[in-house]
Ligand SMILES: C[C@@H](O)[C@H](N)C(=O)O
């Protein structure tokens with residue numbers, strides 16, 4: 001396979017929760033995630049970009065079977081923080097490329113984004129590290145996303161997994 | 164140490180580039196990151212949250228010595244995409260907790276955020292995976308951040324590193 005990528009994974013049994021317009025000041029992220037941790041809820045792909053006019057959005061992904069509990073906790077905390085709103089989106093898929101090659105192959109991110117764009121898939125959230133590139137897309141695109149990435153990165157049969 | 168965390172790292176020789184208000188449609192992320200990959204520029208911590216009114220922000224971190232070249236590429240691409248603006252921020256530190264324990268210890272994220280908040284550090288960007296939790300903070304807080312996380316997670320001397 002190309003670039004030493006170990007595989008591509010599509011997770012469809014996850015949901016996205018976004019807290020919109022929270023104050024960008026110390027303690028806000030803690031206020032949201034300490035209670036989730038205390039409830040033993042596993043959060044993944046926590047994403048927060050830079051703020052605008054003192055307000056930030058914080059999103060994260062949770063497993064479907066923890067979603068209701070996570071949402072209840074978040075809605076209460078968001079209210080006390082004065083958040084603009086909480087969005088709950090179950091119709092997502094998380095598409096991830098994993099592999100040690102990412103750090104040493106700076107072209108992988110762009111190639112993954114271009115591959116998904118080539119079949120018309122919009123990237124709704126992005127989060128990357130040296131060993132993993134993850135994108136949130138509409139759940140209906142999961143199969144198509146796996147296929148194009150499998151083809152583009154010349155992966156073997158066992159390397160493109162849908163969960 | 165607590166939770167099987169392997170260490171905490173502060174990277175201060177990095178800069179943040181943010182492309183503000185790009186269209187949230189297929190191909191935009193590719194337009195920005197394919198040229199960076201072709202220039203062999205290593206991007207880390209690409210972060211994109213959900214869009215508002217059809218527009219998104221995309222941020223990423225690059226090493227100081229690749230920053231000028233990355234910025235030049237991004238500014239040209241951002242212009243052709245009709246981005247609202249490009250922000251360049253060199254006064255940052257990336258604070259990361261690394262360890263296999265993160266996936267199985269859902270309390271780590273909240274505890275990290277709370278520890279940093281307890282010493283007044285604002286979290287400007289957040290990006291997480293099962294093996295790494297990264298926050299962008301003001302560069303001036305790097306030492307303080309390392310110290311509080313080292314103390315809170317009871318890490319040994321060699322486990323809190325400033326780069
Ligand atoms: C928005 C949120 O991350 C806030 N900046 C905090 O530090 O908690």
Ligand SMILES: C[C@@H](O)[C@H](N)C(=O)O
Nearest residue numbers: 123188189190191192
């Ligand atoms: C904003 C950008 O990520 C866009 N949604 C794309 O798919 O390229």
